[in-house]
Amino acid sequence: MNRSGLISRRRLLSGTVIAAGGVAAAPLLSGCNAGSSGKSSDGGSKGTVTLTVMLGVNDLPKETIADFEAKNPGIKISLLQTDATRLNAMLASGNPPDVAGGGAVGSANTNARGLATDLTPYLEKSQVLKKDDLQPVNDSFRWDGKKIGQGGYYGIVKDWSQDATLWYNTALFDQAKVPHLNDSQPTSYDDLLAIAKKVTVKQGGKTKVFGLGLEWSWNLYAPLATMVLQQGAQLYNEDLTEVDFTTDAARRAVSWYVDFARSGVGPTSLNPLPDGSDQSTFSAKRMAMTQDGYWFGGNFVKDKGLNDAIRMAPAPVIGDKRVSPCYTGQGAWIPAKSKHKDEAWKFMEYFMAGPPAEERAKSGWGLPSLKSLLPKLPQTMPYQKQAYTVAQNELQYAAPLPDSPYVTINAWNVALDKQLQRAIKNEQTVDAACAAINTDINKLLKQGKEQIG
Incomplete structure (x- = not known):
């Protein structure tokens, strides 16, 4: 196909x-x-x-x-x-x-x-x-x-x-003398950022190798919601009509994203990739890690120069609870x-x-x-076998993301990106960004509730 x-x-x-x-x-x-x-x-x-x-x-x-x-x-x-x-x-x-x-x-x-x-x-x-x-x-x-x-x-x-999982280039890790990621134990988000800084390569004022890609232009709601769940907190009230993005868990997630952006280790909406996707940059060996699901490995079946070096790793965690959602x-x-x-x-x-x-x-x-089709996943190449093993182990940590009928994921992404940009540029504090996200989303939730009933 x-x-x-x-x-x-x-x-x-x-x-x-x-x-x-x-x-x-x-x-x-x-x-x-x-x-x-x-x-x-x-x-x-x-x-x-x-x-x-x-x-x-x-x-x-x-x-x-x-x-x-x-x-x-x-x-x-x-x-x-x-x-x-x-x-x-x-x-x-x-x-x-x-x-x-x-x-x-x-x-x-x-x-x-x-x-x-x-x-x-x-x-x-x-x-x-x-x-x-x-x-x-x-x-x-x-x-x-x-x-x-x-x-x-x-x-x-x-x-x-399970899209919070990671793919990384072992050759770029070896060049930076950084140990490979564990196949079964997750990396903390704080350690992930520290590793990203070590494997980032800058030359002549430009970034030659990004340490970490988050696919920023695709989705912000899902990874941030995941980080909140990993800390044992909730985004919504019981009937999904209000959100609280001012909790300690939400603040910590937003703060990490701001730190990531300011560190310059990866693309953001303020420093986007030309095509808006990590894949081409990762394939060009100009990105050491990317936060992408199992599907990402399909890009490299015919890329012998890269598939010998890539590996998959579990979804990183920011709290005590392992959550690895779709x-x-x-x-x-x-x-x-x-x-x-x-x-x-x-x-x-x-x-x-x-x-x-x-x-x-x-x-x-x-x-x-379908569960019955899992055995048909490819395991011919070494990287496919390794990714299959990681993916199978990760299944036990799958969990659904919260989904309110009164606001779309797109609306979430727009609000998050807007307020994150302002915080990254020091136009507002992280606390102010969280409060602004709260205001924006709760307004949309109210409107959605009124429209749907």
Whole structure:
């Protein structure tokens, strides 16, 4: 399968979610379960059904579409490239695609607005996709009407990673005479920053080798939320309508990010990489460490000059609790107003458990969503074997990130970056930054609550 990790992952992690601001001002749709549809728009005739699927072209190449159509006579696929703006417009008009791509983390907003179909009835009948075979990451797609993590399944993850884990270049560590990271024991965030300073190389006033990349332009909410959870604290109140980012745990997380930025050991929004991604810089041996999930290793299968030197390490910790979450968990869902739910489910079975799922697992571009596919992960090359071992051990520390239906992840990222920049530039203190984040997010939460009800 022709899969571009850099392009697809950047698009997916950088905000292909519904409502780029706070919460979209779309009408709340009535819930729609699997039993409420199933007939095609032609009234159930035997004519061809055209299934509109909005996914990345790398996830659904022409060969895969042809294979699905051959195995499902009477169903044709019309592929739309993932586009959040277009998806919003289609949802608002009541004419959505039949299948849409999206992240599990952040799906609370979609589900609270009644935009997605409860897939549980389909799962309970399926001979292909079974609930007990789903990895726990799928729990972030679950919704009980108030919170994620329980209730019905409103989407299924296609592949995922525990994205706080680290990849590093042992050759650059050796050049700096720095010991390699431990395969099973996490590095503290304080030690991580200290190591990053040692492996950073500056020459002529410019950075020749960055010590650490955090994929700053992709996500700030997830890593900061992880740091709070690792300290045993909570971001939200019980009903997810208010956030407290002024706690000691949140302050410590923000302070670490400010220290990281001021140290100059890695890219930030104030000192961004040209392409906004660590991958090209890491591949050029100009970055010693990058905070990326298991999927990142898929970039280096054909790079013999680098795959001999790279290794994966556990997610770093800032508190006493090991938490190694998935930042997004990309998958797919069936809009509530899809006109072809039964056919859409056939596609979901094929895409999530059929040949495409097996190919994704074999490629190493992320962990499979199904437990039964874990053995298919690649272990041919030494770095793949090492990463597989680290990833297997890390699974026990997986935990869902908090997800309020009243604010989007994008809105979080915008607020965090704005206030972090001001703190980094000494325009405000860390305490003031935390207070400002509180104000910004709680305002959006209030608005979201009023819109959704």
